[in-house]
Amino acid sequence: MHITLQKSEIAKQCSVQITGSKSESNRLLLLKALYPQFELENISNSDDSNLMTKALASTDAIVDIHHAGTAMRFLTAFFAIQEGREVTLTGSKRMKERPIQILVEALQNLGADITYEENFGYPPIKIKGKKLIKNKVSLQANVSSQYISALLLIASRLENGLELTLEGKITSVPYINMTLSLLSEIGIENSFNGNTITVNPSTQNPRPKTLVVESDWSSASYYFSLAALSSVGTEITLSSYKKDSLQGDSVLVEIYKHFGVETQFENNTIILTKTNKEVGPFSFDLTHAPDIAQTIAVTCFALKIPCDLTGLHTLKIKETDRLVALKTEIEKLGGQVDITDASLHLHKAETIKSDVSIATYNDHRMAMAFAPIALKTSVIIEDAMVVSKSYPTFWDDLGAIGFKITK
Ligand SMILES: O=C(O)C1=C[C@@H](OP(=O)(O)O)[C@@H](O)[C@H](O)C1
Numbered sequence: 367m368h369i370t371l372q373k374s375e376i377a378k379q380c381s382v383q384i385t386g387s388k389s390e391s392n393r394l395l396l397l398k399a400l401y402p403q404f405e406l407e408n409i410s411n412s413d414d415s416n417l418m419t420k421a422l423a424s425t426d427a428i429v430d431i432h433h434a435g436t437a438m439r440f441l442t443a444f445f446a447i448q449e450g451r452e453v454t455l456t457g458s459k460r461m462k463e464r465p466i467q468i469l470v471e472a473l474q475n476l477g478a479d480i481t482y483e484e485n486f487g488y489p490p491i492k493i494k495g496k497k498l499i500k501n502k503v504s505l506q507a508n509v510s511s512q513y514i515s516a517l518l519l520i521a522s523r524l525e526n527g528l529e530l531t532l533e534g535k536i537t538s539v540p541y542i543n544m545t546l547s548l549l550s551e552i553g554i555e556n557s558f559n560g561n562t563i564t565v566n567p568s569t570q571n572p573r574p575k576t577l578v579v580e581s582d583w584s585s586a587s588y589y590f591s592l593a594a595l596s597s598v599g600t601e602i603t604l605s606s607y608k609k610d611s612l613q614g615d616s617v618l619v620e621i622y623k624h625f626g627v628e629t630q631f632e633n634n635t636i637i638l639t640k641t642n643k644e645v646g647p648f649s650f651d652l653t654h655a656p657d658i659a660q661t662i663a664v665t666c667f668a669l670k671i672p673c674d675l676t677g678l679h680t681l682k683i684k685e686t687d688r689l690v691a692l693k694t695e696i697e698k699l700g701g702q703v704d705i706t707d708a709s710l711h712l713h714k715a716e717t718i719k720s721d722v723s724i725a726t727y728n729d730h731r732m733a734m735a736f737a738p739i740a741l742k743t744s745v746i747i748e749d750a751m752v753v754s755k756s757y758p759t760f761w762d763d764l765g766a767i768g769f770k771i772t773k
């Protein structure tokens with residue numbers, strides 16, 4: 367379904383409740399499957415987390431996780447240690463193009479039985495669950511941190527725990543730290559020193575506890591963008607957030623100061639206020655927060671400022687090649703973008719074309735990142751329901767704060 371966003375204004379003061387973090391939820395759902403004594407609150411209502419829940423409970427021979435990359439990687443590790451269980455883990459056409467060899471090889475080195483069903487190095491994979499005895503493995507750390515988190519999540523259930531050596535430059539580090547923090551929260555001892563991560567085996571069962579998921583900071587990014595493009599004095603309140611977040615995308619607070627958005631933490635909310643600060647060219651290394659690259663690029667385009675984003679080497683293996691998708695769609699709107707394998711340079715925009723139809727490439731973040739353009743001019747978003755991958759109520763929430771949306 368394509369939707370048209372007519373040129374809109376958002377309410378001068380508005381508030382939105384955002385669903386739980388997809389990343390935290392997917393980790394905690396897996397941990398709950400390993401340690402059922404935990405209760406979870408504010409779990410994400412995203413498609414990806416729903417798929418994760420279903421897959422963990424499934425007894426089918428084939429588990430299809432559609433577009434959910436994190437779920438694909440975490441479940442590969444999970445099924446590898448389900449003794450006696452045999453499962454084929456598969457996904458969408460795009461999932462079959464998202465590499466998994468680094469994780470599969472690490473698991474195989476630990477003794478796992480995993481084979482490729484179609485193309486070597488890619489899903490679908492057949493996993494025959496086994497008890498894993500070995501506890502030392504090394505893997506390449508510059509392609510996706512999800513491989514590392516996947517191993518860490520099952521580590522305490524391995525006979526001898528895990529000692530992981532990370533090779534090369536480590537990417538998306540806050541996601542690794544999030545995994546380790548959640549392990550600590552449930553009483554699983556671990557350490558991360560230099561390029562070595564150690565997780566102890568769980569000798570006694572962790573004590574029951576309720577774990578509350580913080581709302582999703584990547585989803586919040588679209589409101590930071592709206593705040594940046596709105597009139598001075600606009601205030602957007604988002605809940606439920608905390609200052610000491612586990613989510614690396616909370617770096618948005620620092621980044622959006624540059625675009626005149628000040629953030630206050632009050633009780634369990636954040637209040638974004640647009641100030642009269644003058645904005646200029648922007649540059650940032652997003653190695654540790656890749657999911658907000660699209661949001662920032664579109665904010666800069668709409669503010670008509672140039673930007674240089676680096677550390678984008680993981681973008682080409684996400685839901686789509688996000689570098690190519692950004693270039694193509696921003697250029698349709700009249701912008702000019704240069705990309706390499708790991709960076710994006712946006713030239714200062716002269717105009718923003720109206721009524722352009724933005725393709726979303728099965729990528730929720732393409733749809734959501736381009737929505738704030740509607741504060742400048744009318745825009746069409748193709749296949750708008752792709753947002754459900756992480757944020758199913760996105761369009762309803764934008765409608766409630768003043769967006770004029772027609773189907
Ligand atoms: O562990 C996670 O929850 C995630 C890690 C990141 O992936 P990469 O490490 O592949 O960059 C991020 O892009 C993804 O959306 C979620």
Ligand SMILES: C=C(OP(=O)(O)O)C(=O)O
Binds near residue numbers: 414685756
């Ligand atoms: C990259 C993402 O998700 P995944 O890798 O889990 O598909 C994302 O949500 O931006």
